[in-house]
Every structure is written in structure tokens, then in C-alpha cells.
Amino acid sequence: MSAAQGAAPTEAPHEPVFAGKPRERLEALFPKYPTKQACLLPALWIVQEERGWISPAAMAEVATVLGLTPAYVRGVVTFYTMYHTHPVGRHxxxxxxxxxxxxxxxDDVVKALLKETGCGELGTTSADGRFTVIEVECLGACGFATPILVDNDFIESVTPERVPGILAGYR
Ligand code: FES
Known part of the structure; x- marks a missing residue:
């Protein structure tokens, strides 16, 4: 399932991602993988770091650069919740x-997060552009309910009471 859901974003004309430094980063990866195609996941990370999300045009560019089909690339992007198919908040x-x-x-943690971030609904971004909240399947910390991931920070045993303090570190 894809990451943030919402209204289809309007996409500006696509400026290629893989030019200059991003291209150098990608090409430096090629010798480390058995095939160019095997670089798909890191190539997608480069796109997301550069653009904040992975647009259909960027997926097509990745497909061209790596010799894959756009449908294959889209299948991979939409499988992982870490890849954003829509613009998302800074956190x-x-x-x-x-x-x-x-x-x-x-559920109470979700409610507290939506209230404190001002997102209102899952999958939407707060008006200040700071936060997007989504629900995901098991994060592999079932003994430490409820776990959340804020960007790359894994936080266990979150309760509604802890939410304001946690978010204060991301404002
Ligand atoms: S069910 Fe496994 S981390 Fe929530």
C-alpha cells in the first residue's frame, strides 16, 4: 500500500532528477550491484531525497535510466510505505x-497525533506543511505498543499523553 493518500497532486513539468550530483550518486552505486536494475531501491531513495516524493514522471525516468518498465517501478514504489507517491509534510x-x-x-495514539499535528485525517498534510500521518501494518515492535516512525526515528510505547512531547522535538 502506498504512503500518503489524497487528492492527485498537480505535477509541474518534469525536470530530470538524474543529472549532476544525483546522477553521480547513482552511477557510483552501479558497481556495487549485480545489475543496474538491482539499484532500483537506492535510485528511488535518491529521487525522494531530491524531490520529497516520487511522481509518475520520476518513476518513468527511473525506469528509463535503469532499463525497467514504468509499471515495474510503480509496483515497487507503491509496495513500500516509505516511498511517497504524493507530496508529504516535512515530517x-x-x-x-x-x-x-x-x-x-x-487508535487513541492516532487521534492524538492527528489533533496535535493539525492533520485532521490520516494521509493528509497539516496546513503548515510540517506533518503527514499515516497508519501502517506491523512495525515489528509488537511488545512495545504503540510504535511510531517519525521520519527515520523509531519511537516505542507511544501513548496519547506522550504525543505532544514527542512532536515538540519536530517543530
Ligand atoms: S502489531 Fe507489530 S508493531 Fe504493531
């Missing part, structure tokens, strides 16, 4: 709401 928050965490109150 991307993923909350586990799978059954064990659900039973331990993840």
Missing part, C-alpha cells in the same frame, strides 16, 4: 494500527 509519521497495537490503544 512523515507512520503509526502501527495492526491488531496487537490496536488492542493496546493505537
Amino acid at each position: 512523515f509519521i507512520q503509526v502501527c494500527t495492526t491488531s496487537p497495537c490496536h488492542l493496546c490503544g493505537s
